[in-house]
Amino acid sequence: MALWRGSACAGFLALAVGCVFLLEPELPGSALHSLWSSLRLGPAPVSPGPLSPEGRLAAAWDALIVQPARRWRRVAVGVNACVDVVISGVKLLQALGLSPGNGRDHAVLHSKSDLEEAFVYFMGKGAAAERFFSDKETFHDIAQTASEFPGAQHYVGGNAALIGQRFAANTDLKVLLCGPIGPKLHELLDDNVFVPPESLQEVDEFHLILEYLAGEEWGPFKAPHANRFIFSHDLSNGAMNMLEVFVSSLEEFQPDLVVLSGLHMMEGQSKELQRKRLLEVVTSISDIPTGIPIHLELASMTNRELMSSIVHQQVFPAVTSLGLNEQELLFLSQSASGPHASLSSWDGIPDVGMVSDILFWILKEHGRSKSRSSDLTRIHFHTLVYHILATVDGHWANQLAAVAAGARVAGTQACATETIDASRVSLRAPQEFMTSHSESGSKIVLNPNKPVVEWHREGITFYFTPVLVCKDPIRTVGLGDAISAEGLFYSEAHPD
Template identity: 65%
Template sequence: MWRKASVAALLALAVGYLYHGCPELPEQLLQYISPDGLRSSPQSQCHLEQVISDAWDSLITLPTRQWSRVAVGVNACVDVVVSGVGLLQALALDPGSGRDHEVLRSKEDLRETFVHYMERGAAAERFFSDKEVFQRIARAAAEYPGAKLYVGGNAALIGQKLATYPELMVLLCGPVGPKLHEMLDEQIVVPPGSLQEMDEYHLILEYKAGEQWGSTRAPQANRFIFSHDVSNGVMSLLETFVASLDEFQPDLVVLSGLHMMEGQGRQLWEERLKEAVAAISDIRKDIPIHLELASMTDRDYMNSIMQEVMPIVSSIGLNEQELLFLSQAGGGPHAHLAAWKGVPDVGQVSDILLWILEHHGRADPSSEADLTRVHFHTLAYHVLATVDGHWANQGAAVMAGARVASSQACGTRAVDPTKVELKVPLRFHTSDSEPRVELTLDPAAPLTAWRRGNVTFHMTPVLVCKQPLRTVGLGDAISAEGLVYSEFKSQPGF
């Protein structure tokens, strides 16, 4: 007990010395840190959130060599964002027990799957197989009071985020209908082959932290996404996207939408995945490719992506659900876990990230795989794992991703310390097995780094928005921002 108190006191003194703008901080930190390393919430004008936010602003710097042209594809749509509970009530559905469905075939499947994820506070995305029923639900959603229309689809959202940097030219390839084209940033170039007569619509059912429906109570704010999206479902614009790269000449390619094929059935995705691999392989080897993953449920499909696609991309972005499911599909570390309990353990996350880079990336010196970077994000913290010698400025990249998560969730231009809170443990381990090193987060320098073999890990906390305005697209914004601040090192022989 004495030792734990001493650690907290030493940390408080260290932060006090490092952060001069807050003279009361050492005493305050003793109140913030409990013996188990978790932070409580005393009312104070001078708190950890302010310290971390100020530190980010001083530590985050752009890389020496920046991207000038980024090509993004291939899933794009219009998002209809609506209250999940409100819409289901408007559809005359009653609350009840939850049950996960890999594919939604009815309104009852929708209700059960929504409840299943709402009670866990987890994000998920599903395909709705019945076109007519989906169109009726979509009309009800669009007419629901307070429903809002936004740019949707991982590729379009990443493109929109990248377009906020005036020096970047962004190409977006995907099924772009009239409404989506109208909503896109003027800076985004859309190849003629991407334009189509009708928009694809995705329904985003949001819920707030603590929101209740029947006996179900959401532990945190999140959203459930579903659609009957055929164009994105078969990645119909992938070949158009790859063909457009010769003329556009990008420095970086960002690819997303593979998860959309899962709902089309095994025969289709097996054939289409082979075609996708062939198309991706046609991209020039000196151009790094980032793959953005999303929610999936078919272990065979995830394993196929891991075996066939991951080795031919340079970087991937994913959240805690996708990380654990990837490990379960491939028999990786901690695959026995049914789900994360609370904040995902940093050591267990680190184990899986290392396994990905060793088994499907370049961390194995004998491997010819291209994968050298994994950007992991969860509600409370982010980790960037990179194989040494391939990427630069990754500390700034992971902090920039966390900063944009904090500001975008709250709908503010910059982080507002009064609207966010720290939820990550201040002490954690670098692995769940040996060598198991304990590290301490320093709020005045909120970037913790460690190495395992030839892989370097950069970890930073997230200042979690207390009352998020919109959760959709946060992962895409995080990955996009992290890429903006990343520098790729071309390898000899390219």
């Protein structure tokens, strides 16, 4: 009888502690485990997936992500498009007979040796990068080897095409895509993407995407994160050949949102051509009817003069919204003498307060204000473990849902799942952070049950949310484009 009473008591207590797990998910796990251990009931139960921080955060996102009151109907996207050949970077370089030497960045790749040095340099940092390969014949040989390599995959590539594909997943949206579109790319595009006949060309532009896994090693180099190194010899996109076709197509298409990308591809051009083309970009943008929001998606760059020109030569004031990652943000600040420009690179996870300072500076110095006629009112920043949306007050709605939707799609697309699988993602965002280092910012403590944090600074509102990082990413290419597209899809622009 005593044995039975002991078993019953243990069962009752186990049930009670189980109820605590269910009813008080915010109670620290250490407290629950201590309680269980003190009762000597054996190994503590593992908190089930939905009650893990990752599960709670995903559930909170789902509740926050609501459709905007006014939705986009027609989205026009241009102007860079290509076929991405995705392959293991280490395996391809080995197949090319290369060995890991000293990691070194190159602004432009001129040889296979430059490719090897630049690849291991960024692999060792776990950082994404994109470079132009100057030698046409050598690039053609590398591209052929990559395309025929066992396991190589062909995908829609180029920021514009990837953003267009993401928008096209919403069947109630009409999507126009302009760019250099060859037969293979046309075949890969969603049926919901309309391509003007003037955008079609006989030969595809190929970009090589060298991927590496977190922890992957090659010689003395070990990748701290999964990421990719991109390179191409892309002249059509580099000259933005489809810009005029894009703008001329807008009158007939009548979009209510325009997305522009591909400015970074001009790095392979001469300085004179860059300046000339940039002025033509500004002129073309000015031809877009007033009142249609224009989002500019930036990408990896190494030419400070080109970046400075994009900032100062009326490109920023002509667009409504920006999308960029941590490398592009810091490079922008360095090129235009912004906050924290003395920082050579991010040391691990980009500091939230520093990121916030740079975003604030961009909108204060180049965004809309009472004394400035700029259209820029929104920036969507994304890095591996968190996102921030910053907006000038009074111009955008539903941004809380937008930043959450962008973060959610990062987790689902990287893991190739329809919804967040809490067992396959991890919460790696800083548990606490300061909102600024340029002024006395406030301290934020992360709460998975309330995953979007909001703060204000001189007429600018910031929306922060962590990202649930995929533990075993299936594909890292195009995440930034999917994030920006999803954030825009849930955004609502106030008419002027």
